[in-house]
Amino acid sequence: MCNENSSQLGTILTAFAVGAIAGAGLALLYAPQSGKETRDLLAKRARDLKDKVGEKVDDAKEMLAEKKAMIAAAFEAGKQAINEKKAKDSNPA
Numbered sequence: 867m868c869n870e871n872s873s874q875l876g877t878i879l880t881a882f883a884v885g886a887i888a889g890a891g892l893a894l895l896y897a898p899q900s901g902k903e904t905r906d907l908l909a910k911r912a913r914d915l916k917d918k919v920g921e922k923v924d925d926a927k928e929m930l931a932e933k934k935a936m937i938a939a940a941f942e943a944g945k946q947a948i949n950e951k952k953a954k955d956s957n958p959a
Contacts (some may be wrong), residue, residue, distance in 0.1 A: 875926050886915050897909065 890908055899907065 875922075879922060881920070882922075883915075903910075 890911065893906060893908065893911075
């Protein structure tokens with residue numbers, strides 16, 4: 867399940883990046899501003915994109931850390947249950 871979420875996140879980030887690049891290309895073709903203004907605008911949008919991607923990466927890292935913690939807790943609960951069962955079987959009441 868975690869692998870599926872990671873795959874979906876990768877697909878979303880890729881689509882986002884491709885859309886941003888296509889948008890930047892169209893902005894260059896149809897820009898009514900001067901070259902310097904266009905470069906400044908593209909630089910600002912690139913910074914915004916970098917920030918958004920950074921946020922998404924941070925969100926993905928947080929989600930993966932939460933999933934890792936849940937799996938570790940489930941694993942520990944399973945180990946504890948096995949140990950309790952072994953103890954119960956070795957000391958019948």
